[in-house]
Amino acid sequence: MTKNFHNPIVFRKAEESDKERLRLFFEKAYADRFKYKFPDRWVWQYINNPWRRGRDIQSYIAEDSRRNIVGHSGALLVPAQIRGAPIVLAWGVGLFVLDPYRGKGIAKALQELNIFDNEILASIYMAPEAQALKLSLKARRGPTCSVYVHSIYFDNSKVTESVERKLARRNFGRLSRPFAIALSPIVAARNQLRSLLVKAYQRRHRSRSTLFGNHYDFSEGPASFGDESDELWDKARGRYDFCVERTSKYLNWKYRDQPGCKYRVLRMLNGGAIVGQLVYRIGMPPEAPVAFITEVVVEADCPEMTKQIISEAVGVIKERGAVQIVIATSDCTQKVAIEGCSFLRIEDHDLLVNYSPDNSVNLGALSRCLLTKGDHDWDQFFLARLLSPKEVLDRFYRHKSAYVTRL
Ligand SMILES: CC(C)(COP(=O)(O)OP(=O)(O)OC[C@H]1O[C@@H](n2cnc3c(N)ncnc32)[C@H](O)[C@@H]1OP(=O)(O)O)[C@@H](O)C(=O)NCCC(=O)NCCS
Structure with a gap:
């Protein structure tokens, strides 16, 4: 595909022989963060992807007349099911156009190529510019995924440095440091008050367990999945008319083999049989020690059982030193359980779906x-960021009315 720009730009799928030029592109695009994107993550996403179509690489590039790569858009292929029918779903990832080439329609052409090549190209979390672009390409809105946070501890010890950085950004120059020292007791006191308020809201959201009769055992360790995970998923998958298939093949590729992230799994056992499974990771430096709970699968469609494994995970994650825990779900049972475990709802993200022209499936109206x-x-590396008490409260107030459980 060639577009008629001032200098012709060629749009095509990357090949293994493009790796050196891709390295140069990623270096320019992501500067000091490029090593988290390339080569290990790129190889994991596109080359070692078990759902890759033959020798195809779902990494789409824009090249200028000197064969320099100036833009990129990718599709992360995963197994999914829509009303029981299997489909390979493409998550839209890695959209970037180098600064001098922006505003010329390059991202749009890359996205069009990506949409054309993949039956369903979907996104949950994206920059506002990318969202505008997807909507301009007729993306349809799907179900909403809600994000929750549970704060364990707010670190007030670096207030002076943080105020100093903010003043320096506002051109206070050499005065930044003395002003920061003078202002920091006030800022710290305000933070303290806000963190008390966050804790009070969290306590208010803790509901008592009614599952007195059941006692589960738990085991925890590095993420690795076998037949028992498949058996558990077989019991849960029928509840959903759209989901990524959380088979052991998918979970091992996603959580055991993903470079740069260390995931752990917590299993809930009843008489030796696995009845629940939860996957999480805790941010590693330079990230903040924030935990992401990325998967929760429970045998029965039961908020209380789901609550048991999430409560246990909160305890384990606290012991491992995380100061905040983030979890997200679109599922109603999980929302009830999460809200009952002192998590505050802070964000809602709509699934955006672009369909290729020859697509034969449609998400349509989904019940669950x-x-x-x-x-x-x-959940990828360097996205674990600690939210300040102000950020938690502001976002919580915006989403308070959307609670599933009664406040
Ligand atoms: C977002 C980005 C890829 C856009 O690239 P681009 O080549 O300049 O985009 P295009 O010229 O193809 O613009 C296509 C559409 O994108 C949207 N868009 C692009 N830049 C935008 C901006 N700054 N603000 C709002 N919408 C924007 C618009 O809908 C635009 O359509 P229009 O020109 O008809 O209004 C580029 O700015 C970029 O690389 N940003 C940094 C990385 C990033 O944020 N990636 C998204 C990760 S989810």
């Missing part, structure tokens, strides 16, 4: 689907 923090690529 499963989207989690493990879907798309919003």
Whole structure:
């Protein structure tokens, strides 16, 4: 595909022989973060993807007349089912156009190529510009995935440095430091008050367990999945008319083999049989020690059982030193359980879906689907960021009315 720009730009799928030029592109695009994108992640996403179509690489590039790569859009292929029918779903990832080439329609042409090549191209979490672009290409809105946070501890010890950075950005120059020292007791006191308020809201959301009769055992370890995970998923998958298939093949590729992230699994056992499974990771430096719970699968469609495994995970994650825990779901049972475990709802993201012209499936009206923090690529390395008490409160107030459980 060639577009008629001032200098012709060629749009095509990347090949293995493009790797050196891709390296140069990723270096320019992501600067000091490029090593988290290339080569290990790129190889995992596109080359070692078990759902890759033959020798195709779902990494789409824009090249200028000197064969320099100036733009990129990718499709992360995963197995999914829509009303029981299997489909390979493509998550839209890695959209980037180098600065001097922006505003010329390059991202649009890359996205068109990506949509054309994949039956269903979907996204949950994206920059506003990317959202505008997808909507301009007739993306349809799907179910909403809600994000929740549970704060364990707010670190007030770096207030002076943070105020100093903010003043420096506002051109206070050499005065930044003395002003920061003078202002920091006030800022710290305000943070303290807000963090008390966050804790109070969290306590208010803790509901008592009614599952007195059941006692589960738990085991925890590095993420690795076998037949027992498949058996558990077989019992749960029928609840959803749209979801990524959480088979052991998918989970091992996604959580055991993903470079740059260390995931762990918590299993809930009843008389030795696995009745629940939860996957999480805790941010590693340079990320903040924020935990993402990326998967929760429970045998029965039961909020209380789901609550048991999430409560246990909160305890384990606290012991491992995380200061905040983030979880996301589109599933109603999971929402009730999460809200009962002192999590505050802070964001809602609509699934955006672009269909290829020859697509034969349609999400249509879904009665129930499963989207989690493990879907798309919003659990990847360097996205674990600590929210301040102000950010938690502002976002919580915006979403308070959308609670599933009664406040
Ligand atoms: C977002 C990005 C890929 C757009 O690339 P681009 O080649 O300049 O985009 P295009 O010229 O093809 O614009 C196509 C459409 O995108 C949307 N868009 C692009 N830039 C936008 C901006 N700054 N604000 C709002 N919408 C924007 C518009 O809908 C635009 O259509 P229009 O021109 O008819 O209004 C580019 O700005 C970029 O690489 N940004 C940094 C990385 C990033 O944010 N990636 C998205 C990750 S989810």
